[in-house]
Amino acid sequence: MVTSVKSLGVALLGCGTVGGEVARILTQDAEELTSRCGARLELIGVGVRDTAADRGPHVDRSLITDDLAGLVERADVVIELMGGLEPAGSLIESALRAGKTVISANKALIAERLAELSTAAAESRVQFSYEAAVAGAIPILRPIRDSLAGDRITSVMGIVNGTTNYILDAMDSTGASFEDALAKAQELGYAEADPTADVEGHDAAAKAAILASLSLHTAFPLSEVYTEGITRVTAEDIASARAAGYVIKFLAIVERVEKDGEDFAAVRVHPTLLPDTHPLASVRGAYNAVYVEAENAGSLMFMGQGAGGAPTASAVMGDVISSVRRVVAGGPGRTETPTCVVTSLPHSLAETRYSIAVTVEDRPGVLEQIARVFSTHSQSIESMSQSLVTDGEGSGAAVLRIITHTGAEGDLRATVEDIHSLPAVIRKPTFMRVGGN
Amino acid sequence: MVTSVKSLGVALLGCGTVGGEVARILTQDAEELTSRCGARLELIGVGVRDTAADRGPHVDRSLITDDLAGLVERADVVIELMGGLEPAGSLIESALRAGKTVISANKALIAERLAELSTAAAESRVQFSYEAAVAGAIPILRPIRDSLAGDRITSVMGIVNGTTNYILDAMDSTGASFEDALAKAQELGYAEADPTADVEGHDAAAKAAILASLSLHTAFPLSEVYTEGITRVTAEDIASARAAGYVIKFLAIVERVEKDGEDFAAVRVHPTLLPDTHPLASVRGAYNAVYVEAENAGSLMFMGQGAGGAPTASAVMGDVISSVRRVVAGGPGRTETPTCVVTSLPHSLAETRYSIAVTVEDRPGVLEQIARVFSTHSQSIESMSQSLVTDGEGSGAAVLRIITHTGAEGDLRATVEDIHSLPAVIRKPTFMRVGGN
Numbered sequence: 001m002v003t004s005v006k007s008l009g010v011a012l013l014g015c016g017t018v019g020g021e022v023a024r025i026l027t028q029d030a031e032e033l034t035s036r037c038g039a040r041l042e043l044i045g046v047g048v049r050d051t052a053a054d055r056g057p058h059v060d061r062s063l064i065t066d067d068l069a070g071l072v073e074r075a076d077v078v079i080e081l082m083g084g085l086e087p088a089g090s091l092i093e094s095a096l097r098a099g100k101t102v103i104s105a106n107k108a109l110i111a112e113r114l115a116e117l118s119t120a121a122a123e124s125r126v127q128f129s130y131e132a133a134v135a136g137a138i139p140i141l142r143p144i145r146d147s148l149a150g151d152r153i154t155s156v157m158g159i160v161n162g163t164t165n166y167i168l169d170a171m172d173s174t175g176a177s178f179e180d181a182l183a184k185a186q187e188l189g190y191a192e193a194d195p196t197a198d199v200e201g202h203d204a205a206a207k208a209a210i211l212a213s214l215s216l217h218t219a220f221p222l223s224e225v226y227t228e229g230i231t232r233v234t235a236e237d238i239a240s241a242r243a244a245g246y247v248i249k250f251l252a253i254v255e256r257v258e259k260d261g262e263d264f265a266a267v268r269v270h271p272t273l274l275p276d277t278h279p280l281a282s283v284r285g286a287y288n289a290v291y292v293e294a295e296n297a298g299s300l301m302f303m304g305q306g307a308g309g310a311p312t313a314s315a316v317m318g319d320v321i322s323s324v325r326r327v328v329a330g331g332p333g334r335t336e337t338p339t340c341v342v343t344s345l346p347h348s349l350a351e352t353r354y355s356i357a358v359t360v361e362d363r364p365g366v367l368e369q370i371a372r373v374f375s376t377h378s379q380s381i382e383s384m385s386q387s388l389v390t391d392g393e394g395s396g397a398a399v400l401r402i403i404t405h406t407g408a409e410g411d412l413r414a415t416v417e418d419i420h421s422l423p424a425v426i427r428k429p430t431f432m433r434v435g436g437n
Numbered sequence: 438m439v440t441s442v443k444s445l446g447v448a449l450l451g452c453g454t455v456g457g458e459v460a461r462i463l464t465q466d467a468e469e470l471t472s473r474c475g476a477r478l479e480l481i482g483v484g485v486r487d488t489a490a491d492r493g494p495h496v497d498r499s500l501i502t503d504d505l506a507g508l509v510e511r512a513d514v515v516i517e518l519m520g521g522l523e524p525a526g527s528l529i530e531s532a533l534r535a536g537k538t539v540i541s542a543n544k545a546l547i548a549e550r551l552a553e554l555s556t557a558a559a560e561s562r563v564q565f566s567y568e569a570a571v572a573g574a575i576p577i578l579r580p581i582r583d584s585l586a587g588d589r590i591t592s593v594m595g596i597v598n599g600t601t602n603y604i605l606d607a608m609d610s611t612g613a614s615f616e617d618a619l620a621k622a623q624e625l626g627y628a629e630a631d632p633t634a635d636v637e638g639h640d641a642a643a644k645a646a647i648l649a650s651l652s653l654h655t656a657f658p659l660s661e662v663y664t665e666g667i668t669r670v671t672a673e674d675i676a677s678a679r680a681a682g683y684v685i686k687f688l689a690i691v692e693r694v695e696k697d698g699e700d701f702a703a704v705r706v707h708p709t710l711l712p713d714t715h716p717l718a719s720v721r722g723a724y725n726a727v728y729v730e731a732e733n734a735g736s737l738m739f740m741g742q743g744a745g746g747a748p749t750a751s752a753v754m755g756d757v758i759s760s761v762r763r764v765v766a767g768g769p770g771r772t773e774t775p776t777c778v779v780t781s782l783p784h785s786l787a788e789t790r791y792s793i794a795v796t797v798e799d800r801p802g803v804l805e806q807i808a809r810v811f812s813t814h815s816q817s818i819e820s821m822s823q824s825l826v827t828d829g830e831g832s833g834a835a836v837l838r839i840i841t842h843t844g845a846e847g848d849l850r851a852t853v854e855d856i857h858s859l860p861a862v863i864r865k866p867t868f869m870r871v872g873g874n
Contacts, residue, residue: 025587025733035776036654095526125766131584137734139576139584147576149473149762150462150754196526210828217473221568283852296751300741303716304734311439314733325586329562331768339472408657 005034008324009044011075013068014082015055015093018105018132019046021313022079024058037321038328040387045071047082073099076246077324079316081105089113095188096120103319105132111206118337123332127333129319129399134207135160135288137311138259138304139318144292145213145302145336151294153215156254157272157435160207162286162306163198164250165228166190168271169284172238172247190286200229201250204269208252210268211290215254217340224344226268233271237432240401242356244385246273247281251435257345264345271432273355278436348410353382353434356412358419359389359426362398366424370400373422376417380405397426403434445761446481448512450505451519452492455542456483457568458750459516461495474758482508484519484674487729506531514761516753517541520647526550533565535569538744538764540756542569542749543849548643550654555774564763564770566756571644572597572725574748575741575771581651581729582773585658588614590652594709594872596848597644599743600635601667601687603627605708606721609675615668615818637666638687641706645689647739649704652691654781661781663705674869677838678792681822683710684718688872694782701782702796710833716872783846785865790819790871792840793849794861795856796826799835803861807837810859819841834863840871 007323008210010026024032026043034040046059047068055064076097080102082088082312095102097120104110110117112135121128129250135158144153157163165183170181182199185191197203200429205225212220230250236323248271255266274281279301283289288306293299305311319348326333360366367384382403389397404412404426416429446462449456450589453705463480465471470476483496484505502508506529509515515532517539519525524548532539534557541547547554547570553834558565568578571594581727596602600622606616622628634640666801667687677751678685685708694704711718716738720726725743730736742748763770797803804821811818819840826834853866 005515015487021733029587029589032589033587137731138737139580142579142584143576146759147579147752147755149758150466150470150756151465151751152469234780294751296747296754297460298742298745298748300575300739302737302739304737305565311731311735314588314731315584317733318584319587321586325771329769331763332766334762337483 005038005040006328007040007042007050008076008327009074010041010077010079011045011047012043013047013071013078013080013088013415015046015048015059016081017309018197018312019081020056021254021309022316023250023316027058027241027315033321039324040078041320041324044074047071058207064167069094069285073098075100077101077103077320079320081316082106083108085109085112091202092117093120096124096126099124099126101126101333102128103257103316103323104130105154106130107203107206107210107315111209111222112211114213115338118335121333122333122337125332127323129323129336130310132315135290135372136304136306136308137314138288138290138302138306139175139315140290142216143211143302144211148292149298151296153292153294154216154236154256155293156211156290157280158207158211158252158290159280159283159288160252160290160306161198161204161250162288164204165283165288165323166286167199167361168233168238168250169309171233172242175235175239177235190399194338199231201227201269201370203400204250204252206253208267208269210252211252212265213338214336216256216265216342217338218265218342219338220265220267220342220344224267226270226347226350228270230271233302239342241273244383244401246434247276248432249280253435259345263342265342266345266350268347273432273434274436278380280436316375327406348408350409351406353404353406354412354431355401355434356404356431358400358429358431360398360400361365361424361426362396363424367400368424369424370419373415373418374404376418377411379407412422418423440568442477443476443765444477444479445513445764446477446511447514447516448482448484448508449480450485450508450515450517452485452496452523453518454746455749455753456518456687457493457495458465458746459753460520460753462750464495470758474761476761478514478757478761481511484508494653503532509537510535512537514540514757515540516757517543517752518545520545522546522549523651526791527729529554530557532565533561536561536563538563538760538770539565540753540760541567544570544640544643544647544752548659549648550645551647552775555772558770558772559774562769563770564760568756569749569752571647573741573743573745574751575725575727575739575743576752577649577727577739580648580739581648585729585731585734588733590729590731593648593652593727594717595644595648595689595727596720596723596725597689597718597727597743598635598641598688600628600632601641602720602725603723604636605667605670605675605685605687608670608672612672612676614672615670616862636668638664639705641689642688645691645704645706647692648689649702650775651773653693653702654775654777655702655779656775657702657704657779657781661704662709663784663787665707678710681820681838681840681869682713683868685709686711686717690872696782700779701788702779703782705784705787710871711873712744712868717873785848785850787847788843788845790841790843791849791868792838792871793853793866793868795837795839795866797835797837798861798863799825799833800861806838806859806861807856810852810855811841813855814848816844816848816852
């Protein structure tokens with residue numbers, strides 16, 4: 001008896017760093033992949049905008065095309081690595097509607113249109129997978145969606161952007177300013193020439209929206225993610241955090257918050273002080289890590305490479321093999337669609353601890369005035385330390401660094417405003433959120 | 438239009454700590470689970486040996502039965518938490534052959550019969566899942582099987598037994614002996630009255646066999662796992678490891694080893710010196726963690742609670758919901774069967790670094806004799822330190838602690854034998870393996 005192995009046509013849309021690696025793996029490991037998924041994966045085309053560019057040794061020139069729609073039409077499996085909302089979105093949607101298996105690593109698109117594309121996949125009974133969209137090689141979406149499907153996730157905290165983790169880590173270990181650390185990151189290729197998406201938090205916000213949607217079984221809108229980048233973090237912030245036993249990490253945070261018997265989602269992206277004993281505190285350089293808390297599982301942590309060609313391609317290929325196994329086995333693909341409506345908690349009601357820096361005239365009575373403002377707003381102070389100003393701002397000034405107990409962001413902001421209006425306060429207080437306990 | 442939700446009968450076999458938690462979740466979270474998986478899960482029976490025992494508030498007494506085979510026959514979904522090879526094995530096999538979805542947390546059984554039970558599941562086109570069998574709440578088997586399905590795993594190192602990690606950690610932090618740390622662990626409920634399965638490594642060996650089978654897409658026999666427990670680890674071993682910058686962890690190790698163009702598997706369980714900077718080195722107490730290296734993904738780490746009722750129940754319920762979603766969607770369940778034959782590497786050929794302790798007479802020339810034995814066996818020394826013996830073994834004696842570069846276990850053992858036969862060597866040298874770099 002001759003066993004014939006089914007052959008499936010694979011379309012690769014986009015051929016940058018990750019696409020090149022996917023093409024390499026499809027070629028180099030073809031035999032092994034065939035035995036693992038039970039079908040031969042035949043790369044039938046590589047869709048790019050610029051057909052003249054060199055795509056490296058693993059992409060046969062004859063496969064290159066700029067007719068993306070035509071390529072999708074001929075394929076059984078579509079791997080979308082172009083990025084951006086369009087034409088990626090239309091191509092994926094038409095592929096799903098035509099019953100093709102789709103794999104994407106496009107966080108911006110998925111953050112915007114996850115529910116809609118999942119519904120399209122479910123209607124066509126095909127699989128739509130996107131593990132590589134969050135935290136590169138780290139298996140995080142599948143564990144959240146499947147392994148924790150019978151549990152209730154209460155919070156997710158992730159270092160999901162390697163560029164900003166590299167910058168903060170460099171500032172921490174060398175004492176460099178944000179600008180110098182960014183320049184170094186650009187020099188080493190860890191940051192792009194235009195670093196806005198990373199340092200302003202847009203990249204992390206997209207990942208936070210995806211994590212929120214899957215963790216809370218809902219469709220969490222990207223526009224509801226409170227986003228604050230790392231551009232205002234100073235070397236001084238990092239040094240004083242360290243002195244107090246904290247490190248500053250740029251986190252994507254998803255919290256399930258119960259108010260009056262109803263579940264809300266508090267989803268935000270901002271620099272966060274973490275106790276230096278927290279598992280996320282020791283995640284260095286360009287690594288990513290995600291810390292998940294669930295009612296029954298307790299705390300889980302996942303760590304690995306969050307970017308780069310081969311690591312991201314590993315996650316893409318995991319999705320490819322998993323969904324092709326399903327195609328081979330027969331029966332519909334499986335894609336989750338939202339089962340809950342979870343409303344976003346207004347950011348002013350989100351509760352956390354805070355670290356506040358107040359520059360004041362160094363004279364008696366000031367501390368008491370400041371403490372009174374905190375108590376007026378029912379904000380409870382956990383610790384306070386004072387240091388004299390040495391940066392030429394004038395003698396007779398001191399910086400108070402206050403860490404609070406948990407309170408609502410709205411109350412904290414009101415407290416900061418009122419402190420700012422005290423005559424002894426020299427400039428507007430700055431604050432940062434404290435997490436991890 | 439009335440939407441009718443399908444109802445599936447769930448049989449729970451075994452109702453200890455984990456079973457009780459599974460029953461609680463099925464009851465308390467019924468509504469949420471129904472919306473997530475699209476079917477109502479109805480607990481139709483709890484099979485136990487002792488029907489008179491109290492099973493807590495979440496198990497309706499009328500559901501208790503000792504007719505396990507009859508219960509399996511009536512069920513759509515079978516959750517096996519009895520442990521042991523029989524009758525669990527026969528019950529699972531008959532359930533799979535009858536087309537029922539099966540979830541198990543039974544590491545001993547799965548280590549023995551994974552390939553066979555997976556084949557039975559594949560033949561009946563039903564799903565057989567066992568995430569909870571390794572590392573409790575940590576999603577590790579699904580990431581290995583699915584997320585890394587398009588990559589090539591080169592090694593897995595896991596702290597997969599909480600009892601032994603607790604004991605070694607206690608020895609490390611308090612300086613206690615193995616016996617005292619074990620007694621403390623028993624007092625706190627971290628170790629059983631008969632701790633053999635944990636401290637002799639049988640539990641970890643079963644998990645190593647499962648990790649090897651899934652990582653290497655093969656059927657790795659439990660009998661081929663080299664197993665050495667922690668009973669001979671001394672407080673002195675731990676102190677001198679720490680002085681050299683290492684911690685001793687009890688690891689399950691899977692390595693893909695290429696010899697003459699063919700892949701072999703080196704699978705072993707033993708106390709291991711890890712550099713104190715290794716991610717696994719800081720895993721404390723009863724926590725579990727698994728460190729995976731793959732060709733494209735690079736290094737990944739997974740950490741969480743490896744035992745306990747609720748955490749293990751979380752993993753079981755993740756399998757339940759995932760497989761029920763498949764039942765609801767229709768089409769065959771998916772269970773991997775081995776696709777490769779990977780031969781076990783004879784343990785004498787397994788290569789690692791070693792830490793060797795030699796008690797010698799403290800006189801000139803001894804060091805040279807010992808160094809000569811190492812070079813005779815082509816074993817390369819990385820570092821050596823000497824300390825005088827203070828334990829009443831007599832003055833004039835010293836302990837040499839030698840760390841080697843990578844070499845084969847057979848050569849190391851021959852080296853140790855030859856050193857033992859030197860007249861200046863007072864007792865048989867002991868050695869421990871060094872990992873993590």
